[in-house]
Amino acid sequence: MNFSEKIIGWYLKNKRELPWRETKDPYAIWLSEIILQQTRVTQGLDYFHRFLEAFPTIFHLAEATEDEVLKLWQGLGYYSRARNMHAAAREIVTTYGGVFPDNYSAIRSLKGVGDYTAAAIASFAFGLPYPVMDGNVIRVISRYFGIAEPCDKAEGKAQIQKALYSVFDTKHPSEFNQAIMEFGALQCIPANPTCKNCILKDSCVAIEKGMVKELPVKSSKPAVxxxxxxxxxxxxxxxxxxxxxxxxxxxxxxxxxxxxxxxxxxxxxxxxxxxxxxxxxxxxxxxxxxxxxxxxxxxxxxxxxxxxxxxxxxxxxxxxxxxxxxxxxxxxxxxxxxxxxxxxxxxxxxxxx
Ligand code: SF4
Missing domain, CATH: 3.90.79.10 (Nucleoside Triphosphate Pyrophosphohydrolase)
Structure with missing residues (x-):
């Protein structure tokens, strides 16, 4: 079995049931991705339901006032996410007649949508072959390939991206992306992963070289x-x-x-x-x-x-x-x-x- 088959097989047995995984609606997927950018799943779930109830469609979100959107977002922090999402909803209504764009570059050009979110929406909603690279994916790939360059510097990012492309499953982009993100969230966790039970342990460089604790490497944090x-x-x-x-x-x-x-x-x-x-x-x-x-x-x-x-x-x-x-x-x-x-x-x- 190759990397993708192993990881998708693991995902189908171990995945959490989450509402945004049960839909192909790009609006709901977009909403979930923006909420989850800086928020834990347990906290985000409640906001996801609240938002969909208050604004069931892009039109409802576009018509809301900024104060209404911010009030609903209250408690989640990083409020620019809400303001950008609101502005993007208005853009989708005016530019695309309220239909969520279905190609990567148009999705990526929406306000508040970066590389990661664009790849997530493109693959989950439209089955387009774009790999996601969030914190969980970076950890799995850094460890699996033993990449010791700092992951927050250009060189490290490029190495991780190249390694990710080498195992990415272009035939099943949505499942692959969901699987590797979930694998990082539940199995290859930041501290003390249970490597002895891991489906990748036989080919994981970090475990072979005793580098699990050190990877991924991050350059020093900015002063608080x-x-x-x-x-x-x-x-x-x-x-x-x-x-x-x-x-x-x-x-x-x-x-x-x-x-x-x-x-x-x-x-x-x-x-x-x-x-x-x-x-x-x-x-x-x-x-x-x-x-x-x-x-x-x-x-x-x-x-x-x-x-x-x-x-x-x-x-x-x-x-x-x-x-x-x-x-x-x-x-x-x-x-x-x-x-x-x-x-x-x-x-x-x-x-x-
Ligand atoms: S063996 Fe350990 S470090 Fe390697 S992928 Fe599995 S959980 Fe992560």
Whole structure:
């Protein structure tokens, strides 16, 4: 048996039943692939169903507002995925009359669709012979062929791609891609795979050379940067203030409380001397009624050190682009997970004063 026969045979016995594997509908497959880009299958499943229920077709997604799409995406992170998918749905409606394109280059040109996602949609929905190369596939191929070049550098990527093409099954592209991805997710896992039970153990270079732990090789990770966020949670009677985040930074399009970002952690006294604080406060008397500090929120390359200042007072002057809303309506807005968690653990915010 060759590599493909072995791996597809393994897949048919061991695969998980997942809804996007039961369909050839490119819209559902696209949706699942975008959700799964940075999300575990168990978490993604729920979002997949929610999205298909709210937007059963490309037309429904294209007609939705960005706020509706972001609200539904809330909690998944990497919100550019949702914004790109929304823009691509509109493009499919205007350029292709709402029919999902059926060739690789048109699929690849959609906003938010990279090489991996284009290959996945092209092979799963249309049976086109494009191999996928995600993290799971990279691990299997690096180990099976004993490729020790860093997989996140051009040379390493090229070697892995060449090796992948050498075993790719052009007659069964969909099954091959599904099989090798599932094999990486369930069998050739990152830490301590059970190689002694593996169907590839007799020809796997990593096990022969004792390199399973070391492969795939990654070059050093970028340094994690710290950012310091001071949120002003304002209680103006039944009202509070929120602001939509702009482009060019994390969480574009999501809503948050007025934010004062500083380059280091600061004390409440220092915050009150900050120019943005003075501008916000104006002539009115405010009182800090609660401080929630020491909150750390991890993002991929950043750690946010966050303090929420709950402040009671009258607001007449709003920060640029901010809006006054009823506190009870806060949950209608798409907010970052950090703020969603804060609201959930401080429910009193929605109904006091
Ligand atoms: S033998 Fe081990 S390292 Fe090699 S493919 Fe199988 S699980 Fe992966």
């Amino acid at each position: 940067k710290s950012r310091f966020f001071n949120y002003l949670v304002i209680h103006d009677g039944d009202d509070t203030i929120i602001k939509q985040r702009g482009p060019g930074d994390i969480w574009q399009g999501l809503y948050e409380f007025p934010l004062i970002e500083t380059s280091v952690a600061i004390s409440p006294g220092e915050l009150m001397k900050h120019p943005d604080w003075k501008y916000l406060k104006g002539k009115h008397s405010w009182k800090i009624i609660k401080i929630h500090s020491g909150i750390r929120h991890k993002l991929s390359h950043r750690i946010l050190h966050v303090t929420f200042y709950e402040i009671a007072g009258k607001i007449n002057r709003l920060p640029l682009g901010a809006m006054k809303i009823k506190k009870e309506n806060l949950m209608d807005f798409a907010v970052p997970v950090l703020i969603e968690k804060y609201l959930k653990t401080n429910k009193s915010l929605l109904c006091f004063y």
